[in-house]
Amino acid sequence: MILIISTCKYPLSDEEFVRPIVEIVRECGFDYHVRRYYERMETDYYSEIIICGTALRDFDYLNYIDNFAQLINYDGGILGICAGYQILAKVYSNTLERIKKIGVYNVKIIKDNPLIEEREIRAYFLHMYALRNVNDNLEPLAVQDDEISIFKVRNKQFYGVSFHPEVLNKEIITKFLYEH
């Protein structure tokens, strides 16, 4: 069972950022539940968690970071997409920097990982904040320019992806679901 967490303040944004993830999870044959960022999270029941992205001007989820702090004790896999990347970064005490990126850019893979086989991919970005540096809790896996585009939490199967893999890189999500 997969837990899909919406970080969208407005339900119309769910259509854009959550429904595509739901469709990929469904296509892969997994059962799922969708919960919102401000709801209390029961995570024991789930084998994987996907934290979805949201609209460019939506930062309400950052007011609920405490809600996500318990994820540190979660034993399954987590894929944080865009807003989810930012949430994981903050939960592990990293400082987000203002990096506005809108559009398709090349991403360079700098460390072998189970999510991407290629050395370089094209990916669709839509964010205001990202990481340039990480603390010891996180391990950079891919970069775009001076931004860390994918990181892994050390000693966990938690991944943060600053772009939107559901747009041009669905295989990242399917590999996470099948192979992490």
Next chain:
Amino acid sequence: MKVCVLYSGGKDSNLALLKAYEVFDVECLVTISPQSEESCLFHYPNTELVKLQAKSLGLPLIADTCLDDENSSLDALYRVLEKAKELYEIEGVVTGAIRSTYQATRFQRVCDDLKLWCFNPLWLRDEISILNEILDYGFEIIFTRVAGYPLKKSMLGKRLTKDTVQLFSRMREILNPSGEGGEYETLVLDMPLFTKKLKIVEYDIVGEDYDATLIVKRAELVEK
């Protein structure tokens, strides 16, 4: 939230409007007419028809024109959205973008520059499911342009039906079923929010198979 809808009068912008209408205050429609069908950012609407649709919807329309190149298109988009902000105090824009990262990137950048939220409720939707949803809502839609094999001139003026959707579904290897790449264009004659429906009174069809356009010469609003 007060929003405007980027509106071409075709099926996708009308479905986006319907979805926005359910959750937001839609204050106005904005439409941009490029010089020709060659525009990579906007569909090629008939502004006179969009005026009738806006009247049927009871919504103000902000219309502008542009050349087909990207700079002119973006300038026009800035102009109409700035005007919508000024006149109707909109905070967000709703579009019918489905899969084009080119379109989405530019809409998102312009909205961000103007400090507007950008909503794309059809984003990444399966095109066939969109067509089925539109028909389930009772939209009446005709084809107004075909631009590519295997779409024939004889389709122009014909209704989009469940049979058409099945046909598009079988052809999806060679045809984008949504027509988002300009393979075809549509005109919505009726949808749930219209108070009156659009009736085409006089039209011409120009062009040949795989590249033809229906030009509406006269249309009117009639009781539903």
